Amino acid sequence: MTTELTESECFALLADRRRRILVRTLDDVGTALSIDELAERIADREYEGPTGDDPRTIRLTLAHNHLPRLEDHGVVSYDRDARTVSLRLSGTTLVDYLRRVDDESAAGSMLNASSTRFSTSPSGRR
Template sequence: MDTTSELLDALSDPRRRRVVYALADSEDRLSVDDLAQIVADNETGRADPARVDRIHLTLVHNHLRRLADAGFLQYDEERETVAATSTSPEVETLVDAVRTLDATT
């Protein structure tokens, strides 16, 4: 994590925020397949397989790398797994505040 602007930019996309929240709620490393299912279900209730596949593609080709670059997660491209990284208390506070805002809007 470098600057406040980079952190906020990484969290500016609703799908990326859902990824951060899913990883914060998980104690384990997740496969990208499982993460795509969690994100899809969060977006639409119970998502159909085609939607999960599309979300999987956007995660792999866009969102995971951006979140990894911002320091929110570790992404193992070979194994297609992700895990939350340890963040500073200030970043945790930021994520909690954004999550609260998402829940109220």
């Protein structure tokens, strides 16, 4: 089990949207969640409300794909007997990457908005 993630590993793990939501959710709650609660919260975040992918389907993808992969990299601790998941210390590395991406996206959005505001033609040329 790796304790320090490389940049390539971080990008590979964060390539999947559901894994990004999973890491953000665990970071937000700051404590272990049951796999059922985690699946419900992911469903809510993926679809910004109670509709969308069935939490049972999400639970299956978590148990058979995302959690083992993240556990292998030391990002989460997955207790199969208690059916709970928690973020491990190396998971904070992924959280840091997510925050940087969020910050850069917000800065890029502000730049795009200001360049559009100063534009005088639909093509963005002055």
